[in-house]
Amino acid sequence: MEAADVLWAELTAGSAVPTASAAFTSFPADGRRGYVLLADRVVTTGQVGSDRWSVLAVEVGRAAADLTAMEMDRQDLVRIGPFGGPKREPGEGILLRWRERVTRKLQASGNSGQDARGEGGRLSHLAGIDWRRVLVERTSDGGGRAWWLPRALVRLLDAAEHAERQWLHATQNRTKVAELSSLFGQARAADGRERKSGPTTALRPYNGELKDHVYSVLSRKPGIARKVAEWACAVWGIASASVLDHCHEHGYVRAPVCQSCNTHERPDHLYSNDIRVAGHYRRLFDTHPADWLRHWHRCSGCRARTTLPLPHLAAWTAYTACRPLRPTHPAPRGRKPCGSLRVSWTGSHNAPRSCLFTVSVDLCPSGEHRVLARVPYREAAERFGAWLAEIAPEVAAAAGPDRLDGLPAQSRPVIADTSSGGLELF
Template identity: 70%
Template sequence: MPERVIPGRTGGLISLGAADALWAGLTAGSAVPTASAAFTSSLASVRVGYVLLGGRVVATVKASGGQWSVPEREVRRAAAELIAVEMDCRDLIRIGPFGSAPKKERNEGTLARWRQCITRELQEWGGPERAAGREGGRLSHLAGIDWRRILVEQTRDRTARTWWLPRAVVRVLDAAEHTERQWLQVARPRQASADATEPSSHPRTARAADGRETTSPDDSTAPLRPYNGELTGQLYSALSRKPGISRKVAGWTCAVCCTAPAAVLDHCHEHGYVRAPVCHSCNTQERPDHLYSNDIRVAGHYTRLFDTDVVDWLCHWHRCSGCRTRTTLPLPHLAAWTAHTGCRSLRPTHRDPGSSRARKPCGVLRVSWTGSQNAPRSCLLTVTVDFCPSGEHRVLAQVPYREAAERFGTWLAETAPGVAAAAGPDRLDDLPAQSRPVIADTSGEGLALF
């Protein structure tokens, strides 16, 4: 029988069993599935001074009798934050596997490189079904989230397996990893100081006056700061080599979603300018779906890029001085816009078999190009339809690069007047003499900086 939670007992501290029951009860209606044994499973970091629940660190306390406890108030706060997360199970992000093998982590924290942890476990156990049936596994949950229940496996060519999670969960886990890293940066120096003055104290703990051992509150960690254009006009090639830039990036909030901690510097591959620090989720969403170096598939996430959250993304893309000056987008993005928006009226529809009246767009859009943006007169965009049900449609349009850029400029002025007003050919100062060639972005983790 689960333990009852008595508010206010032992100065607001509850046992691990009671904390498990409280966490499960409070998050029962959460869109994000949670683990039933967040505190007592083999993964719980109780003995290292904390337990990670969503994006919050819950400090652990060891009484003189040797029993571990946690503050009830912090458990309730973590549950409230996770319940507020809205999850769209159709909006997925690939989390692995990528080209390089996952590295073994030396950090004893719960979420150190959580993508690699999930990939490693799934590779070892042969997929999500076998991993889900594993009893007493090390990765029973991540930050109190039961990721196995929402993991999606996709297979291409019956050989290449990829694993995906909802974008909302990816953002929670990214935030949790950042919170844990900040916690450890604060806790370790304090541990070293405590060891120097009191060798008998427990690691990452300090002894209270009443004999209890407790950890430092997570309120002392440095808060994330919003990005206010501090890197505007800087070239990625020079900035990425500066010492300490990764730590500086991790101190910002993502410049696009403004919720998750930033993890990478997004930059324009054509002009070389830094756009802004972004989280893994937004960086993955922004990346074109390359089939080949000059061929991309117009996937479902372009609906958000060019429809739902279009103003936010246009502002982000035009943080590049080159794109802003020329009132355009990098060639792969311009090609995707041309197929998704500029040629929308040309896409045929077919009757939906599931409905007598409804119609659905034909097949899957794809756009390819010959030449490059460096020779706009010879660059031609070709918009085609793959997998047409009747097999009758193939090439929808062939649009010269200059015409596509002009169409985009007109659409930009109508859709985001503020972004269009900040652009224009009169701002040519400090631009590179020659644009860089487009870098074909594969799905490898190391190339996720488009």
């Protein structure tokens, strides 16, 4: 394992993602579990002595090659906490649960500049990555702290957590199959009859069981986190769900989703009414728009009003409706879009006549900071309705003011403040 540490450090020396110098021998890595997590790969380990464990160098090389090929923009940040919600007891390295680990380490140290250490004072890393070197801490006017990491690193750690969960699930299944085979083999030897094993437990597809439920009520029910984990992610359907995604404006549950999807669709807030329109919106509005639109319109309030929550509508307006207005600059290969796209708004969706989106460009290479457009909320909503009918006609057909029959008889209050206890994502 000491030699693997040296190899990992050498192979990732030129990576944009900072790596730990002791990826195999420092907490929480432990080869005795049968695997070590490197970036988004699960590298298996084997016992070669009474207390010695080894790993194949070729597996380390593959993980290092994937990592060094990654690009990371250190200015494109995503808030990773703290978000509140119920706390779970510290794990023994299974599963990674990297957000909980980071929050726990930073809260314990009281200062993000101090070393975040694990058991016995050993340095703590995440899947071989030294996250402390790219962590950004910001303090609000009220004195509260918030921690941010580059978006590319957040995606990588989400993928690592998903890969570890899948590996453990497959290992547990193989163990169960081996045990069942042994038991059935003994039974066949005893009575001479062939027996078949029963069906294995699979994740349930989500079929709208939580439609019209209010998140602030449902999230307080005992055992809801365990029930959520029984569903497959309602967006991609391949991973186990871990959170209940909900509309922060209307308060309705959308669906159970995996942590990766929940992070991916969350707008990148700079302030409470300001969003940086980064590259991940390309997937939401260009590559797989019908999937996300179907998911967002699981909220009864958004579906009845044929619109999106205010931050999502603002991002859509900036990315889709105002993209042709964005200036470009000469680049080695053609022309490059100017600076960083940003959208802010005044007012609220509750007062659409006074709500206004302002789309602008920051960090212009020529030193300009220019406003591209000012779009009233109602105009943006009308544009979105037309785009929705073109991109996802099935979703548009289920929306509109004449589709109120599925809503509760008594209207739900709009939740304006989602920072109080019990309303944030758990």
